Amino acid sequence: MMSGYAARLCLFGMFGLLLAATAWLYAPGIHGPVLLDDRTSVTLLETDVDSRQRVEQVFGDGSGPLGRPVTMATFVAERAFVGDDVRWSKAINIGLHLLNGLLLAWLIHRLLGAADYARVMAVALLAAGLWLVSPLWVSTVLYAVQRMAMLACTLMLLALIAYTYWRERYSAGEKGILRFALVIVCATLAVFAKENGVVVLPVLLLLELLWFGCRRGDRVDQRMLYQVLGALVLGGVFVIAVFALAPERFLAHYALREFTLVERLLTQSRILWDYLGQLVWPDVARMGLYHDDVVLSRSIMSPITTLHALVAWCAALLLAAAISRFALGRRVAFCLLMFLVGHSVESTVLPLELYFEHRNYFPGIAVFLLLALLLAELARRWRVVARPVMAYLALALLMLSFNTSSQVEIWANSYLLRFNQISAHPASFRANADMAVMYAQAGSLERALAYSAQAHAHSPERDGDHYLRNLALSCMAGRPLPASAGTIASALDAPRPLSSVATLHVLVQMLQNEQCVQLDRLAIADAFASVYLRPEAGATASANIYALLAVLENALGRYANAYEYTAQFLAQAPGTPRGLLMQLHFSTALGKVSEAEALQRQLLTLQAAGALTVSDQETLALYLEAD
Numbered sequence: 001m002m003s004g005y006a007a008r009l010c011l012f013g014m015f016g017l018l019l020a021a022t023a024w025l026y027a028p029g030i031h032g033p034v035l036l037d038d039r040t041s042v043t044l045l046e047t048d049v050d051s052r053q054r055v056e057q058v059f060g061d062g063s064g065p066l067g068r069p070v071t072m073a074t075f076v077a078e079r080a081f082v083g084d085d086v087r088w089s090k091a092i093n094i095g096l097h098l099l100n101g102l103l104l105a106w107l108i109h110r111l112l113g114a115a116d117y118a119r120v121m122a123v124a125l126l127a128a129g130l131w132l133v134s135p136l137w138v139s140t141v142l143y144a145v146q147r148m149a150m151l152a153c154t155l156m157l158l159a160l161i162a163y164t165y166w167r168e169r170y171s172a173g174e175k176g177i178l179r180f181a182l183v184i185v186c187a188t189l190a191v192f193a194k195e196n197g198v199v200v201l202p203v204l205l206l207l208e209l210l211w212f213g214c215r216r217g218d219r220v221d222q223r224m225l226y227q228v229l230g231a232l233v234l235g236g237v238f239v240i241a242v243f244a245l246a247p248e249r250f251l252a253h254y255a256l257r258e259f260t261l262v263e264r265l266l267t268q269s270r271i272l273w274d275y276l277g278q279l280v281w282p283d284v285a286r287m288g289l290y291h292d293d294v295v296l297s298r299s300i301m302s303p304i305t306t307l308h309a310l311v312a313w314c315a316a317l318l319l320a321a322a323i324s325r326f327a328l329g330r331r332v333a334f335c336l337l338m339f340l341v342g343h344s345v346e347s348t349v350l351p352l353e354l355y356f357e358h359r360n361y362f363p364g365i366a367v368f369l370l371l372a373l374l375l376a377e378l379a380r381r382w383r384v385v386a387r388p389v390m391a392y393l394a395l396a397l398l399m400l401s402f403n404t405s406s407q408v409e410i411w412a413n414s415y416l417l418r419f420n421q422i423s424a425h426p427a428s429f430r431a432n433a434d435m436a437v438m439y440a441q442a443g444s445l446e447r448a449l450a451y452s453a454q455a456h457a458h459s460p461e462r463d464g465d466h467y468l469r470n471l472a473l474s475c476m477a478g479r480p481l482p483a484s485a486g487t488i489a490s491a492l493d494a495p496r497p498l499s500s501v502a503t504l505h506v507l508v509q510m511l512q513n514e515q516c517v518q519l520d521r522l523a524i525a526d527a528f529a530s531v532y533l534r535p536e537a538g539a540t541a542s543a544n545i546y547a548l549l550a551v552l553e554n555a556l557g558r559y560a561n562a563y564e565y566t567a568q569f570l571a572q573a574p575g576t577p578r579g580l581l582m583q584l585h586f587s588t589a590l591g592k593v594s595e596a597e598a599l600q601r602q603l604l605t606l607q608a609a610g611a612l613t614v615s616d617q618e619t620l621a622l623y624l625e626a627d
Contacts, residue, residue, distance in 0.1 A: 015105065015125045017395075019098050022132055025405050026097070029142040030090040030336070035289060037145040041072075042089055047079045051616045054080065060613065063148065069156075069194040071148045086403035089144035099143045103157040103364060104336045108372045110164040111211060115331065117376040128371035128392055131338035131365065133400045135282050136408040138501050139289050151360040152197040155190035159183050159200050160207065163393040167208075171216055203338055204334055205232050210334035213327065217427055219579070243349065250294045252350040258460050265295035267354055268347045269309040270541035275360050276339075279367045284403050286424050288410075288417075291355035293427040293458065309337055328377060336369035339363045415437075422451075429459035432468070439477035449485065467491030467502040470522075472507045475516035488527040494539070495530065501544045512555040525561070533564050543572035543579075550582060559589040577606055577616050584623055600624065 034043055045057055045065045057356050058069050064618040075089070082088045107126035112120040140146045154625055164370055169176030183204070192195030205228050208214060214225040243250060256260060271294065278287070302584040323329025342363025345351055373392075379386035410416045421431040432455035440448035456466040467486060474481045490495065498504060511521050527547050531539045550565035563586040570579045580603050587596040603620050606612055612620065 011121050013124055015129065018102065018129050018132065021401065022101070022404075023094060023098060025133070025401060026138075026141060026408055027093045027166065029408045030087040030094070030415075032090065032142050032411045033417065034086050035143055035145075036088065038089075041085060041145045042075055045075055045084070045491045047084050050614075055615050063145075064195045066195055068148050068190055068192065068194055068445070071151050071190050072146065074151065076156050081510045082418060085486035088146055088385050089147070090142055092530070093141050093144060093147050093150060096147065096154060097132070097137065100154055100157060102127050102149065103154065103161065104112070104128040107157055107161050107164070108163060108369060110566050111369070112166060112372060112376050114167070114212065115327075115373075115376075118382060119379075120372075120376050122390065123372050123375045123379065126390060126397070127368045129397050130371070130393065130400065131368040132405050134279065134364070135284050135287060135400060135403040135407045136278050136357055136360060136502055138404060139287065140361050140440070142408070142411045143289065143358070146358045146361075148194040149196075149358045149361045149405050151364075152190045152194040155186045155193055156200040156203075157364055157365075158196055159186035160204065162186060163204055163207065167212060182342070195369060196362075199342050199344055202232065202235060202341050202344075205235075206334055206341065210324070210330040213330065233586050234468060249436070250351065253603055259354070260336070261349060263296055263298060264351070264354065266306050266310075266346065267294065267477065268343075269313060270297060270305055271355055272340075272343060272347060273312065274311050274355075274359060275343075275357075275364070276367065278357070279360065282400070282403055284407055287357065287407060288421050288424060290425050290428045290430045291357075292353065292429055293425045293431075293536075294355045296354075310406040328373075331373055332370065334436070335366045336375065338369070342366065355446055356465050395511070426454075427458045429461070432458065437476065442475040443477050444478075445474060445477040445479045445481075445546075448477060449482075462494065462497060464491045464497035464500050465496065465503050468498070468500075468507050469503050471516075471519065472503065472510060475507070475510045475519060478518065480518045488524060489530075490537070492527060492531045498541055498545055499543065504545055504548050506609075508552045521552075521556060525549075525556055528552070529561055532568070533561060543569045543576075546572070547582070548578065550586075554586070562586050563590060575602075575606070577603065577612050578604075581616060582621055584620075588623065 007516040040070065041063055046053070049057070054076050058073045058276050059067055061072045062594045074092070078088055079090060105124050108127055109120060109124035112124060117123075122384065137298060140149060161177055166176045166179035166183060167283075168363075187197070187200050187204070190200055208224070209232070214221050214228060216224070230300050251261060256265075259267070269429060277283070284424050289499060295303060297303065299312065300307050311558075320329075324333050334460055340363075342365075346356075346359045375386060375390065378389060418431070418434045421428065422435050431480070432451045436448045436451035436455060439445075452466065452469055452473060454459075455469075467488060468491075470481055470485050471488070474496035510516050511524065513518065516520075532541060532546070532549065545568040546565045550569065553559070553562035553565060563583065566579055566583045566586060569578065570583060573579055580599055582598055584603065585598040587599060602624060603612065603616075607617055607620065
């Protein structure tokens, strides 16, 4: 038999091979397409910028309320050192995923050791390996912008690992101040990588309460027990108070969604079980980026699976409470609560989209920690049974690798990805819209319009947005719209005809660049003006739509119309530097000298307050020099 050292060396070697194999599985995916938020948070970052602009790039992203500067710093550094090829972004994500697998093995080993399980290295490496090759992570790792979720997970894992080392010192009677400071630093950085990193704080409290039992040596530390319970109660009260005292901050955004708060909560009860199913028994045919076709729970009984999901969650929580009298039961309960708490930010009351696979990247760890815990307990009680079970799990690891490989091949090719998404989610608005764009770019306008119609049928979008998308598709295909598609005048005949900024942005950009030779730009601009610039028309739009229409009129040299659009933009977003600079441009072009001077003074005030970006300051300087 091998010595303990040789056995550990063999296990490390096997895990190293697994890491290398995982990198090899994911490698084809670096050639995949740029997707959705990649375009706004990653590919728009410029490489030829000075240090001040780099700082602005780090702190100026609008993806979340805190700007996610830790993650943005990695993207900015990447652009500075290796260039703007998105393949580097995906390659770095793959490396980060491997690091997270290594950290997870480390954490599981630490936690099982703290629970007095012996010889658990093989169990920890096997559970981490299963997590590492789960096909559910392909849509996270190969979606460049989801480095935000991955990096937050890295820092949360480091915080948990650091906590186990601090606790080791604490149990020995030492304070371990530096180790505890490391926990706080990692937890704080996790929040600034992505806001849901804040869930590591309640996870740490639950870890202490349920996994370690607030023990110091062989006795319960009553002081620590009361502190942990008090922190959990205070945290819960704080969260409830935030929503109770300022509900409009959260509920107002539901006006932009097709579901209510109650409907979202009911739907999430089903979705969380689906997430678990995809972790335990993956259905790769349904995996991917688009899940906007998820069936909404209108009530507890509609669909009936909502009731089943709620009853199942209640039963799971009651069972967890019942078995918490025992040490093993408390640790099982911790795994359940870790999963639920891990989803508490993105899968509860916030008006976010209903379903995204990357939301499981950290919470999903709980499933594999539970597996490791049960394997360790099995090895302690019935070692002869544990060995064949681990052998079967090693076979499962191989099968998961095949599934992951097939998913990576799909994500490596934009056409395969689109066909896979429409096959798995035929009622998805985004999948149909993507197919429409693909066929339009190939010159097949008829098929593009058919998919556009399907997208419209499966979404609450307005008729105006649908018509503008068809205009953009005709532009891509280089062919005029058929008469059956209707007219822009009829499409805009509504009190609020447009809502999609993205659709209008694509069309305006192509019109601005004169890519649509078959379209009459003046006629399109006139149609917009007749709706939005005639007082009697009474149509309204969001601020960003007015800004885009101003850009279109500027491209046509019609500064009076552009001025009116920008005035409407500023009426909704007063003091916005972007709007003020646009209005300064149009005021100057129209010879409104006194107004231009007033705008310059307002912008100088904002500049003195540090509210202008470097680009804004450079634009303002051009007008000041002209004077």
